[in-house]
Amino acid sequence: MARAVPDVRRVLADSGLFAAGGVLVGSYAFQVLGNLLGVSWPGAAWRTQDVDIAAHLLVAVPALEAAVPKALDALQMGFVPVPQLDKKHPSTSFRVRGKQLRVDLITPGSERDIDPSFIPRFQAAAAPIKFLSLVMREAQPAVVVNGTSATLVVVPSPARFALHKLLVSQTRSVIQQTVIQQAMGGKDLHQAALLLTVLAADRPEDLVAAAHSFAESGATVTRKVMRGLQAAVKRWPDAMPGADIVQPILSR
Numbered sequence: 001m002a003r004a005v006p007d008v009r010r011v012l013a014d015s016g017l018f019a020a021g022g023v024l025v026g027s028y029a030f031q032v033l034g035n036l037l038g039v040s041w042p043g044a045a046w047r048t049q050d051v052d053i054a055a056h057l058l059v060a061v062p063a064l065e066a067a068v069p070k071a072l073d074a075l076q077m078g079f080v081p082v083p084q085l086d087k088k089h090p091s092t093s094f095r096v097r098g099k100q101l102r103v104d105l106i107t108p109g110s111e112r113d114i115d116p117s118f119i120p121r122f123q124a125a126a127a128p129i130k131f132l133s134l135v136m137r138e139a140q141p142a143v144v145v146n147g148t149s150a151t152l153v154v155v156p157s158p159a160r161f162a163l164h165k166l167l168v169s170q171t172r173s174v175i176q177q178t179v180i181q182q183a184m185g186g187k188d189l190h191q192a193a194l195l196l197t198v199l200a201a202d203r204p205e206d207l208v209a210a211a212h213s214f215a216e217s218g219a220t221v222t223r224k225v226m227r228g229l230q231a232a233v234k235r236w237p238d239a240m241p242g243a244d245i246v247q248p249i250l251s252r
Helices: 004-014 027-037 068-074 132-136 158-175 179-202 204-215 219-235 237-250
Strands: 023-025 050-054 079-081 093-096 102-109 117-119 124-130 140-146 149-155
Touching: 004 050, 004 068, 004 140, 004 149, 023 027, 023 132, 027 050, 027 140, 027 149, 027 158, 027 179, 050 132, 068 079, 068 093, 068 102, 102 117, 102 132, 132 158, 158 179, 158 204, 158 219, 179 204, 179 219, 179 237, 204 219, 204 237, 219 237
Parallel strands: 023 149, 050 102, 102 124
Antiparallel strands: 023 050, 079 093, 093 102, 117 124, 140 149
């Protein structure tokens, strides 16, 4: 399964998913951002078998389609839909039987959104996630090189990704208290801290712009980002220069 994730990424790209508004998020997006920034992240900060794809329900693009189930079937790895607890709801995830490899589809939502949303152009449903739109804005193309092949994907901007990780680290700690979710919250903070360290040195203006955008999203967002920022700096002091850039903007 060593090449499983690159193959999944490639077949989704070949299906037209990223051209149709899909955005690679999660830890594999973080890996790609390291390539964009010219740094190599420690493996413990990003290694996972979960491939997360975000998409808006509606997008202003031509009539493009990217059938996710069909693309995954073409890999012949044995992907099957993961059943929901509520059998009336369509699956938003696909998993290989007996393996950890998983593809999750998510879409921006609110606290009131519980039911999955069907995305016709993907012929699949996506789970609604609060605050997701903040990381999807200003998404950008990126090339992932695997050996002799290259795959064009779309990923969030590094600064937005960093602040969003601070935000979700606090959301996880409040609503999901399992050991697994606490570990994920720690990974969120680690990824944010690594990005803050690099961006403060090389692209401070990006942090300024992202901080202003997040500040405009209201007190709930800024409060959670600030809490995440304090937790990240406490564990990874090298992120302090990045914190010094965004904190004054978020605290206004």
